[in-house]
Amino acid sequence: MSAVWTIVGYGLREGMRRKVFAVVLLLTAGFLFLYWLANHYVFRDIAHVGPPAGIEPRPFAGAFLFGLAMFATLFLGVVLAVFLTLGAVRGDAERGLLQPLLVRPVSRPMLLLARWLGTVGVCAPYVAAVYAGAMLITGLTGHWWPDHIVVPAVELAAGVAIVAALSLLGSVFLTSTANGIAIFMLFGAGLVSGLLGSIGHALSSHTLEHAAKVAAWIVPFEALYQDGLREITANTTGLTGFLLQLGPFGGAYIHGAGVRIWAVGYLLAVGAIAAFGFSRRDL
Numbered sequence: 001m002s003a004v005w006t007i008v009g010y011g012l013r014e015g016m017r018r019k020v021f022a023v024v025l026l027l028t029a030g031f032l033f034l035y036w037l038a039n040h041y042v043f044r045d046i047a048h049v050g051p052p053a054g055i056e057p058r059p060f061a062g063a064f065l066f067g068l069a070m071f072a073t074l075f076l077g078v079v080l081a082v083f084l085t086l087g088a089v090r091g092d093a094e095r096g097l098l099q100p101l102l103v104r105p106v107s108r109p110m111l112l113l114a115r116w117l118g119t120v121g122v123c124a125p126y127v128a129a130v131y132a133g134a135m136l137i138t139g140l141t142g143h144w145w146p147d148h149i150v151v152p153a154v155e156l157a158a159g160v161a162i163v164a165a166l167s168l169l170g171s172v173f174l175t176s177t178a179n180g181i182a183i184f185m186l187f188g189a190g191l192v193s194g195l196l197g198s199i200g201h202a203l204s205s206h207t208l209e210h211a212a213k214v215a216a217w218i219v220p221f222e223a224l225y226q227d228g229l230r231e232i233t234a235n236t237t238g239l240t241g242f243l244l245q246l247g248p249f250g251g252a253y254i255h256g257a258g259v260r261i262w263a264v265g266y267l268l269a270v271g272a273i274a275a276f277g278f279s280r281r282d283l
Contacts, residue, residue: 021080024076024079024126027076027079031072031130032133032134032137035068035069035134036141039137039138039141040141042061042065046058046061046142058144061144062142062144063144063233063236065138065142066134066135066138067229069131069134069137070225070229071225072134073156074156074225076126076127076130077126077156077163078159078160078163078183078184080126081123081161081163082163082164082167082180082184084119084164085115085116085164085167085171086171086183108275108279109275112271112274112278113271116164116165116168116271119161119164120164123157123164124157127156127160128153131152131153132153135149146233147231147233147234147235147236148232151228155224155227155260156225156228158260159221160221162224162263162266163187165267165274166186169270169277170183172274172277172278173277187221189215190221191222193211193212193215193216194212194216194222194226196211196212197211197212197215197216197226198212217262220259223262223263224259224263227256227259
């Protein structure tokens with residue numbers, strides 16, 4: 001087991017050498033400042049808004065803004081996860097960094113597991129911290145708090161963990177640049193499918209909504225993000241709740257225990273495929 005933690009430390013030191021954490025922290029600081037600025041002006045001017053009957057402006061604005069923050073948190077977490085894993089196998093092998101690790105008594109699947117654990121060990125606390133920071137900004141500025149606090153944070157972290165596993169899988173077969181491009185395109189495709197699903201839900205287009213649901217099951221980080229959005233407004237009712245369900249940042253149409261169970265199975269399947277592909281690679 002000590003070999004696993006050695007590899008975890010190696011991955012973290014490599015991230016430090018490439019200034020991954022400095023880039024992500026800079027992006028995070030910029031996002032939180034802009035997010036605070038948006039909250040400040042939105043909740044300052046909301047008293048002068050006369051919404052239609054049945055709509056509560058403060059809960060609507062709070063849920064919408066925090067939903068946007070969840071999107072940004074997921075994106076920043078994915079950026080960090082991809083930077084930490086995009087060259088974990090083929091990239092390190094081409095630079096001659098991987099072979100000394102495999103000379104030690106550690107199997108290839110164990111190396112993949114160690115790199116994934118190291119990535120999740122960094123990304124999950126990071127996602128939780130950004131999520132908590134955004135929640136405090138909205139709560140203290142606008143006096144609105146999400147209906148459920150813990151589950152959305154866990155689902156965002158789990159979504160990033162899935163992207164990290166996909167990035168490790170891609171690193172077995174692709175160069176670092178190609179893998180980074182592929183993962184970000186896959187991530188973007190998942191988010192676009194979620195947006196189209198929200199549009200289909202709002203317009204009662206069952207075909208569009210069904211296609212988006214299929215896409216979300218193919219890339220379950222999107223489904224977890226959708227379920228997290230649902231959780232933050234789970235107890236919001238009336239016209240406000242109905243409008244938030246139309247999305248894209250204040251509600252969701254994909255949710256339930258089935259999504260969470262599938263995400264776990266999907267993660268295990270990706271890990272098994274990555275381990276099998278790595279075992280057949282000639283380094």
